[in-house]
Amino acid sequence: xxxxxxxxxxxxxxxxxxxxxxxxxxxxxxxxxxxxxxxxxxxxxxxxxxxxxxxxxxxxxxxxxxxxxxxxxxxxxxxxxxxxxxxxxxxxxxxxxxxxxxxxxxxxxxxxxxxxxxxxxxxxxxxxxxxxxxxxxxxxxxxxxxxxxxxxxxxxxxxxxxxxxxxxxxxxxxxxxxxxxxxxxxxxxxxxxxxxxxxxxxxxxxxxxxxxxxxxxxxxxxxxxxxxxxxxxxxxxxxxxxxxxxxxxxxxxxxxxxxxxxxxxxxxxx
Numbered sequence: 001x002x003x004x005x006x007x008x009x010x011x012x013x014x015x016x017x018x019x020x021x022x023x024x025x026x027x028x029x030x031x032x033x034x035x036x037x038x039x040x041x042x043x044x045x046x047x048x049x050x051x052x053x054x055x056x057x058x059x060x061x062x063x064x065x066x067x068x069x070x071x072x073x074x075x076x077x078x079x080x081x082x083x084x085x086x087x088x089x090x091x092x093x094x095x096x097x098x099x100x101x102x103x104x105x106x107x108x109x110x111x112x113x114x115x116x117x118x119x120x121x122x123x124x125x126x127x128x129x130x131x132x133x134x135x136x137x138x139x140x141x142x143x144x145x146x147x148x149x150x151x152x153x154x155x156x157x158x159x160x161x162x163x164x165x166x167x168x169x170x171x172x173x174x175x176x177x178x179x180x181x182x183x184x185x186x187x188x189x190x191x192x193x194x195x196x197x198x199x200x201x202x203x204x205x206x207x208x209x210x211x212x213x214x215x216x217x218x219x220x221x222x223x224x225x226x227x228x229x230x231x232x233x234x235x236x237x238x239x240x241x242x243x244x245x246x247x248x249x250x251x252x253x254x255x256x257x258x259x260x261x262x263x264x265x266x267x268x269x270x
Contacts, residue, residue: 188228
């Protein structure tokens with residue numbers, strides 16, 4: 001019986017070894033095929049991504065190239081002034097936006113700090129607090145505190161006078177920006193007139209109307225007008241933004257000044 005069981009056991013081992021080997025071979029082959037499919041899919045995905053990125057790069061390059069071509073076709077003699085107008089206008093606009101953004105502050109916090117400083121340390125402490133705060137409102141309140149001993153009316157006049165000065169600082173450069181807004185389309189229209197004159201000169205010299213004769217002059221006329229209008233529209237957006245920021249700052253300044261005078265009057269009554 002033991003010998004029969006041993007024979008069956010040996011036969012089982014001999015029978016299962018080829019099967020296991022075959023299954024292992026098939027599994028390895030399956031994994032290899034899956035890896036190949038994965039690599040192929042990754043390669044296809046990379047190729048597709050490359051194909052998708054290529055048109056974007058070509059589109060970006062073509063847009064930049066188109067702008068250069070249109071700038072040259074519009075005659076650099078007339079396009080350059082429009083471009084310079086836009087560059088100078090944008091420089092002023094960005095400087096104003098940054099200045100106004102830094103000038104904006106929490107007036108409620110400033111007034112609370114001045115009131116607490118007056119209660120704890122008097123005039124000198126309040127002036128020191130204003131000296132350490134950035135912004136036009138703090139400068140106005142500093143001058144008002146400096147005149148506090150002369151009475152509330154003198155403080156009011158000092159606040160109003162310095163408020164006008166600070167408002168002028170906020171509006172500095174805005175007139176130049178409005179000039180560039182008006183100048184950009186005017187330069188474009190000047191190029192238009194010159195281009196039309198060139199077209200009519202070509203017609204007069206040839207004695208005949210031909211599309212090839214007038215195309216160059218008309219192209220100069222249209223391109224300078226388009227670029228001039230685009231520059232003016234971009235600068236106009238920044239101009240309106242700056243005016244809105246100035247109005248907001250002035251309104252907050254006036255409102256804070258009223259509260260400041262109330263704080264000074266209450267302190268002088270003590």
